Amino acid sequence: MTLxxxxxxxxxxxxxxxxIIAALIRLWAAPLSAGxxxxxxxxxxxxxxxxxxxxxxxxxxxxxxxxxxxxAFVYPPIWLLILGLTLLFVPSSSATSVMVDTGxxxxxxxxxxxxxxxIGCLLYWAVPGSRWRKLLFxxxxxxxxxxxxxxxxxxxxxxxxxxxLLASVVMLTRGADRWAFLLAALAMMTKQHTFMSIAMMAxxxxxxxxxxxxxxxxxIAGGVVVLLSIPFLFTGNFHAYAKSLFLPGAAxxxxxxxxxxxxxxxxLLTYLHxxxxxxxxxxxxxxxxxxxxxxxxxxxxxxxxxxxxxxGALAGFLVFVxxxxxxxxxxxxxxxxxxxxxxxxxxxxxxxxxxxxLAVLPAAWLWLGNVxxxxxxxxxxxxxxxxxxxxxxLLRRYLPDLVYVSFAVILMCLSLAHVVxxxxxxxxxxxxxxx
Numbered sequence: 185m186t187l188x189x190x191x192x193x194x195x196x197x198x199x200x201x202x203x204i205i206a207a208l209i210r211l212w213a214a215p216l217s218a219g220x221x222x223x224x225x226x227x228x229x230x231x232x233x234x235x236x237x238x239x240x241x242x243x244x245x246x247x248x249x250x251x252x253x254x255x256a257f258v259y260p261p262i263w264l265l266i267l268g269l270t271l272l273f274v275p276s277s278s279a280t281s282v283m284v285d286t287g288x289x290x291x292x293x294x295x296x297x298x299x300x301x302x303i304g305c306l307l308y309w310a311v312p313g314s315r316w317r318k319l320l321f322x323x324x325x326x327x328x329x330x331x332x333x334x335x336x337x338x339x340x341x342x343x344x345x346x347x348x349l350l351a352s353v354v355m356l357t358r359g360a361d362r363w364a365f366l367l368a369a370l371a372m373m374t375k376q377h378t379f380m381s382i383a384m385m386a387x388x389x390x391x392x393x394x395x396x397x398x399x400x401x402x403x404i405a406g407g408v409v410v411l412l413s414i415p416f417l418f419t420g421n422f423h424a425y426a427k428s429l430f431l432p433g434a435a436x437x438x439x440x441x442x443x444x445x446x447x448x449x450x451x452l453l454t455y456l457h458x459x460x461x462x463x464x465x466x467x468x469x470x471x472x473x474x475x476x477x478x479x480x481x482x483x484x485x486x487x488x489x490x491x492x493x494x495x496g497a498l499a500g501f502l503v504f505v506x507x508x509x510x511x512x513x514x515x516x517x518x519x520x521x522x523x524x525x526x527x528x529x530x531x532x533x534x535x536x537x538x539x540x541x542l543a544v545l546p547a548a549w550l551w552l553g554n555v556x557x558x559x560x561x562x563x564x565x566x567x568x569x570x571x572x573x574x575x576x577x578l579l580r581r582y583l584p585d586l587v588y589v590s591f592a593v594i595l596m597c598l599s600l601a602h603v604v605x606x607x608x609x610x611x612x613x614x615x616x617x618x619x
Contacts, residue, residue, distance in 0.1 A: 199322060211290075211336070215290050217338075219339055222284050224245070226277065237416050258428050260412070296339070306354060321525075325521055356389060444512065445510075446512060447510055448594075450510055498523055498526055502602055535609075552588065
């Protein structure tokens with residue numbers, strides 16, 4: 185092999201190595217750790233196995249089988265179908281409020297880890313430019329501590345929705361709009377939070393698609409939603425199904441514990457109440473109309489400016505991060521791949537920096553929190569992991585609430601600033617590389 189051919193193949197070889205490392209660090213942590221959602225997801229899978237399409241009648245988690253009473257299933261059906269399929273591989277698995285067996289941990293986390301790796305492949309494919317450039321941006325995701333934590337440690341499935349959303353954005357950018365709308369519908373039927381990004385994408389596509397083409401695409405997306413919903417409605421679960429999909433998981437109230445509150449407004453109002461005794465709870469419901477107004481404004485600007493699909497998708501989700509009264513850490517997984525893709529595509533240096541900061545910032549939260557806790561929370565525990573994580577600064581402790589509130593407010597401000605600059609500074613696609 186000549187030297188030039190070896191140099192050409194080296195970036196792809198390093199990408200393959202990044203994929204292997206990403207898979208290994210996730211598969212290492214998967215059987216050793218678990219959050220309460222992992223146990224509750226097992227119960228959802230068992231109830232689905234026993235009650236089938238009547239599942240949503242029992243989605244409020246009021247049966248004795250649930251490790252955490254009242255912790256409801258408030259998601260569309262795709263994750264439920266994945267849970268049901270997963271249970272087939274470990275039919276004798278079990279979980280309680282104090283124990284999750286190793287088989288279920290591995291089986292449940294495997295589809296999420298696969299989605300993580302798929303996002304890495306999508307980024308490598310979609311990032312423009314040289315293979316070295318593709319390697320750089322895809323590796324940011326594959327080796328991202330937040331992605332590792334959510335899929336392999338805590339066990340949340342947002343990466344599956346993120347993979348479908350990212351694929352939809354890439355397809356729309358490349359002109360495969362029908363595939364884009366189909367994938368967008370699948371993303372939304374995995375997790376509702378993707379709606380903000382999908383709505384902006386659809387609005388942007390209305391600028392250049394004919395009315396007939398847009399209608400066809402909308403029918404494709406609507407058909408996916410209907411096909412996935414109808415089986416669960418045949419048994420008369422209209423109210424239960426609608427409640428799980430469309431009602432918020434929690435009312436606008438004070439956010440506890442603050443170490444897990446990533447909403448800048450919700451965290452700040454809660455902290456002011458705790459620190460000074462102010463009755464700020466009455467302000468929390470106002471975040472709902474403010475969020476609606478901000479999202480509508482973003483929609484109008486997405487249509488009227490030259491925003492690209494990835495710009496609009498990221499802006500839509502950052503509006504949610506900026507104004508929602510409740511933002512859980514796992515929600516951030518949805519926007520991180522979009523921010524990485526935008527950073528790789530933009531011709532603005534300032535936009536690239538902003539997108540990369542937003543993509544990387546969530547990782548800092550892990551060094552403020554208590555990652556080792558999840559290796560010692562549910563039986564079987566792995567206390568030997570704690571000193572290993574301490575070697576890289578992941579300590580078993582929590583910091584004062586003010587630290588977490590400050591982090592949430594900084595995230596909110598940076599997200600909001602990015603949305604504003606998307607439409608007032610980065611709207612013309614004729615800028616030079618250095619602004």
